[in-house]
Amino acid sequence: MNASTLARHSRRALDFSLPAVMVGTYLFVIAGSPAGAWLARPALLAYLAVQWPRLPRIARILLIISACLALGVLGFHDDGVALSLRALDSACFLATFVTSLSMLRVAAQHSRLVREAGAALIQQKPTWRYPILSLGTALFGIIINVGVLGLFGAMAQRSNTLKAAHGHVEIQQARERRMMMAILRGFALAPVVSPLGVTMAVVLASMPYLRWADLAPAAIPVGMLFFLVGWLLDYLQRPRQLAVLMPTDKPSASLAPLGRFTLLAGLVTASVFLIGALFDLRLPVAVLVACPLSAWAWLAMQRRRLGGGIGFGRASGTLVRHSRLIFGANRNEVAMLGGSAFAGVVITALIDQQALAQWLLASGLHGVLAAVVAMFLVLLLAQFGINPLVSVTLAASLFPDTRVIGLEPVVLACALMSAWTLAVISSPFTASLTILSDMIKRSPYEVAWRWNGVFFVLMLPLVTLWLYGLQYWLTR
Template sequence: MAGLVRIRLICSTVAVVVIIIAAIVGEFTALPAAKTAAAAATVVFMLLEAVALTRGGHIMLAFCLAATVVTLAIHPHGGEVVMHGLNSAAFVIGLFAAVSLLRDAAETSPLIQRCGDVMVRQPPGRRYTVLSVGSHLIAVILNFGVLTLLGVMVQRGNTLDAAGGDQRIADIRKQRMMTALLQGFAMMTVWSPLSVSFAVMQAAIPGVDLAHLLPVQGVLTVLLLLLGWAIDRLTFPPGLRGTITTPLPKPAEPPSWAPMGQLVLLVGSVITAVLGMAWLLDIRPVISAMVVVPISAWLWLAVQVWHSSPLLAPVLATRRLARRLEISMPAFRTEFAVLGGATFFGAVAAAYLTPSTIADLLAHVALPPILLTIALVWGMMVAARYGVPQIVSATLIGNGLSGLATHGIHPLVLTSGLMGAWALSACTTPVGAATLSIARQSGVSTKVVGRDWNGRFVLSGSVVVAVWMVVLRAFLH
């Protein structure tokens, strides 16, 4: 039995590697065989790992199977629609898998551990800022892993003894620090070329120039991070905190800020390499990320073993990366099922929303284009609050509104708004991996995390995003 399990895991890993390679080859060569290989590998992986999926993964696959059967039965181009959905799912899975390799390298890096120690050992006055910004930076390379890494450190430092025996103080500290981690992580999806949201929006909404999108999203990210800081200060003003202004226990020597500088340099180098390759080769940043990130992960692993074995560092790094592939790729089965399944379902559903159908619907909506755009963005947030994955809503909205200009909706405005709403929704959706992780580590329900801890931030953020869209549209016109 153990031997069969091992064979299954190896085959699953090979399938994911095929997805990554086929997605890259397909982008550079436009060979139909590459897309076919990626789609076939996706189906193979799901068949191999279906037995080990969680309930959420099984539900998503059931929806995808139902959509496939219905589409093949009633849609005049059912086969093409299903293949398009599989190709879209394969691409998102390939991107997530490739980017996750950097996380595997980060998990064994002393640098990340030192950065985490610096962040959790801050006085209350700057604790939120350092934790949210630090979580934001580490999330670029660790993705969801940052919540586990820093969450464990926060829980370890936030003891009842450290709070002077006052449970109220310990609970307030937990809320503030875990909220900072979640919000910092979530805001990464507003701008990062390594995020799934970036890939989905670029694929779903055509006509968005990267040179315009990145600066716009950078400004929006700063605005939302500042909003989180302001709400934290208003919720826990210094006069109200009283004894909770005492810092967490400090180490014998104050931690150096040098690791944070090294982290900024590392993240900046990876992002620069991704964008530089995209510009030089005239390809989408998500494709260059699928090339650059695995190479960066290998180099990072080689650096980690360089001092002990300089000559063997390349070999040891290759072996460790291969071992991590075999462990981490099958372990992402549920993430692949949910992300890939949501992408597939959204792409198939969008095939029923023809431009003429959308035009007829919009003709009956008595709203100016900008208000309609804001309504769509807020609609995605509401849907996410009730369990509809953002990736489904974003794909439907993007693919359904293929002729954005004809409806008076600027593609950049809609893309910016949806990415901001996606990030805000990650702080409140009850089925999101981020809120589930924070709730589990904090010992509270997702309802507490989404409503009590982040409700004010998300509601205020939705207003900020709406105002931002209005200003951006005015500037573009």
Template structure:
């Protein structure tokens, strides 16, 4: 039933999206045709598994969108974002980078739109054009890199969901601590570069901080409560039932979003209030994400299907990847995923395709941890360097620059340093 719904949704949405998204659908149809021609006996199983991956991605995206819908209309969430954007220069980067990770749990890409917009509005009050440009860039870099760091540990990120699904034996609980280490390294490197390379201004041009909008840190409490409402049930389900964190998220997030909508609403008006938001979400908000829905679900289908078709070909060719040094196999995703992003290869497609080709961790004599760390590290770096990703394009629009400026000029050195450091970090877990 879910697979039929996915096929119907893609069929309805494809004519409404840009040609760059339609290409993915054409490639998916070509892959399906090739599978039936090459091996009719295995085609049903291969395409069925690929369609299941696409259905899961679609369902996961919709579940996260319910939370985003709730958070974006919450005055408390907006106030917390304003608080982070108005921190003094000495702690602004760390506040926005850490806040970006926290908000990404709730809003996904919406965290960039919300925090980035608040950061831009805060910087816009600066009358000096040079100071305004410097402040805008540094604040947007912090938000962007914070979002990228969240990809390496958040159970609500596609990076964690897809990476743990393609690596046999991997689970979110098992890789949480080292994944937080990856995020800490990326955040720390960004903070250090911000401190080392911040532009120096003449004493007379250093802006005086506007304290008229100061608020207390307690405005962050609603965000923390929302995270606890998600994290605790997800963890309980993950530990007690043994089901994956991603399936737990599917069960918990829509419920939490619905309950959050009802806070402060009179008892007699709750049904009407919730019904109105459900209607707005289904008929207005979700269709607005049609491009993302088509791209993400088809990337999952292509990666899963192509990976399943290529695996026996690789084995038949005599190429034994288990004979390749383990350190080489582990470092390949860290460097290749960002490089693939330069030519428009979506990380979902890359990981779904590359993951099944890798030997199982037990064959290599390692745990699943370093393999997942490598995949998520490459995914996070692609998120700040690929001019084709939504995160880079959002930052470019907010910063009035091109995606190439964001990926190379703003994040080039940062990404190279992070790739080197994260490569070492991955190998430490072998």
């Protein structure tokens, strides 16, 4: 076997290193097998090495920082080996989490129901377009994550022709802005409402003493506020002067496909909670099991229509054929999540948390004010390209118990989740804004700061008031 052939076979073997990470993580996290950890750790390092040339600069910088931290603790920390392994285990877990979710995207890409429900969302009357499109995007985002932006953005553009706008460019531009804002803000709801989202996994992994049941009553009202303020602004900022140019409007499309998709999304979410309850698993761990099984069952239902059988064999074949796409497409998320998790574990261990708590108390930066400052810092760093993955992971990992600085843990978690949501619509560097701005050929700065500026300025004080009220309610 010559060198080129050996290199090709080695490369193909390394392409499937991420499945090895998943298998090892399952064995370690669910079965408690130390051998699983030793399978996952080198497999993740191999995957990142193979994908390194394709990673964006920010991901490479984060991984380099993580590598420097690892070398530092190995050389100067008394328990450096154990700390590095624990940090690597955290990175493996989040890499498995995001890959498990991505399998649902494969099923969604092959689903006629997704296309029909998406088309129905776009074809609504202007009065109801924002609420239906925003909530629909949030719902689809639970299943296909950032893929919903490309799906709905493309549909919105196809439906927003000059003919549909009665030949008026102004109407076309107004529709584009209103639909894209509904899509973006709907997608931004995921960090505070989705039990299957990456945000929830990061917060729960960094604050393991919390559960989703603790966070939901605090975070979901922020999502409701986010939705209602967005809807109100859409109504108040509507171009009234253009209404006279549109004497008639098409009837709204039937929402029956959306109803069927809502049922499907509900079943996927319910399966996560069911598996968690049956096997006594924390929510992020239950996602690792439920999402791949749900994707497989969904594909089997689709493939059954092709004639005979129950479709499980065809579903398995589809997942195998798309495996390289699934695992390669996750490189950015795996690198960012893995690097953030690794750095968070190491930095937290190196900080003298008692001394930090005393300093915060002495400086007056304690209680709910600490949560508000953390929220503002996450938002500020996001404006300079620091992904919330990094800042939220570090902030959530600082204290084993935030009560030492007079702050309820749920309040800090809610502040960080809210900051993530606001960063999605305000930072020109987020993937969501990059995708939509490229699609509509506009500057991400215009979309983030001009189109969303008023909304952002309104939401900041409202969320801050909610955090103060939440702290008061939990400590009274």
